[in-house]
Amino acid sequence: MxxxxxxxxxxxxxxxxxxxxxxxxxxxxxxxxxxxxxxxxxxxxxxxxxxxxxxxxxxxxxxxxxxxxxxxxxxxxxxxxxxxxxxxxxxxxxxxxxxxxxxxxxxxxxxxxxxxxxAQPPEPVALDEVVQTVADSLRKQIERTKGRLEAGKLRTIEADPAQMQQLLWHLIHNGLKFRRPETPPVVRVHGKVLKGRAEGAPPWRDRYQIFVEDNGIGFEGALADRIFGVFQRLNGHSEYEGTGIGLALCRKIAERHGGDIAVQSAPGRGTTFMVTLPVRQLKKESAL
Structure with missing residues (x-):
């Protein structure tokens, strides 16, 4: 010009x-x-x-x-x-x-x-250590049910440490709680880096996906969206304790970190939760 x-x-x-x-x-x-x-x-x-x-x-x-x-x-x-x-x-x-x-x-x-x-500002969080802390807090339940928690190598990401502990505690606890009769619960935790960036995210922003799998009672796949609602329960109080808010909390934590949570399940075939989180947090998300 x-x-x-x-x-x-x-x-x-x-x-x-x-x-x-x-x-x-x-x-x-x-x-x-x-x-x-x-x-x-x-x-x-x-x-x-x-x-x-x-x-x-x-x-x-x-x-x-x-x-x-x-x-x-x-x-x-x-x-x-x-x-x-x-x-x-x-x-x-x-x-x-x-x-x-x-x-x-x-x-x-x-x-x-x-x-x-x-909420606390994000900092480097070693997910291996978080899983170990959760395992220690659930040790009595694991021993009582003769269950097993298997954890693969997990990486360090930027996150709110307390909320990562809440997230993994609820998912692992669910796997131990919703077990099949006469079958010891087995919960497996592992993860992988997703190189393909999410829509609208900068090219350097890798994501990390955490899998929490169990061999429990499972549920109909059509109910996958419903279970993340507040006070949503698929089983009665007499069968399984709880208020039905744990998974809503997990979804809120994932979304607050710029991620999401999904689930796959089938009756009698167990459940797999998939939590996808950014490896690094943007400044605007750090202030949330």
Whole structure:
């Protein structure tokens, strides 16, 4: 455009310079508007986080306190009311169990909300060490079920260390919990680097895929999307314990890290979870 301006007749050169100046001013105005919009978005994000913190405080204190009283007075009644019939005691037991489940659901909801509000900046995380920590925490369950945890060589990625432990704990725990009757559970953890970059990702951003496989009861493949919903359960409380929020938490952790989670399963043939995460985190994701 500079050459065009220099070689143009005087009047055309003036008009071109004015047009260039006008375009530069528009670009500056657009850049300013974009900067202000981003700043406003950051303010709104911070306000949302503050509101979430207030909700967490209310849920942890105001909602759980009545449940604690129900459980406490139920225990007192069981100890002191000798005239209560067996049926009455059964009613109180059910009441306390329901209150306990409700309290566990509230605590799990708080954990889910903190994935974003109390997240830590990413740092190098040795997934081998994370799996070993999870194995130590689940050792009693592994021994009780005569199960086995097999882990292949895993690499180091940039992530929130605590959330990686939460993610792998829930997936491995699921493999141990949803076992077939009379069959010791076997959970295998391994991974691989995916060189093909995700859509929109920079060319240097490799992804790492973690596989958590088990030999458990499995489920119909058509239910694959449903199991990642909050409080979604495929089995009743009497069969398997839990609130049905663990896999929703896993999905939220994966998405917060710029990744995703998928599952393959079939009844009686076990389940395989596939978590895909970036090896390195972008700066904008580090601040989430």
């Amino acid at each position: 500079i050459d065009q301006v220099q070689n143009s007749p005087p009047q055309e050169a003036v008009e071109l310079r004015e047009r260039v100046a006008e375009l530069e001013e528009q670009c500056q105005q657009m850049a300013k508007a974009l900067k202000e919009a981003l700043a406003q978005q950051d303010v709104e994000r911070r306000r949302f986080q503050e509101e979430m913190e207030q909700f967490i405080f209310a849920a942890s204190h105001d909602l759980q306190e009545p449940l604690r009283k129900i459980q406490t007075f139920g225990n007192l009644l069981n100890r002191s009311a000798n005239g209560i019939s067996d049926q009455g005691r059964d009613y109180m037991r059910r009441m306390q169990e329901a209150a306990g489940r409700m309290q566990a659901m509230i605590e799990d909801l708080l954990t889910l909300s903190r994935i974003t509000t109390r």
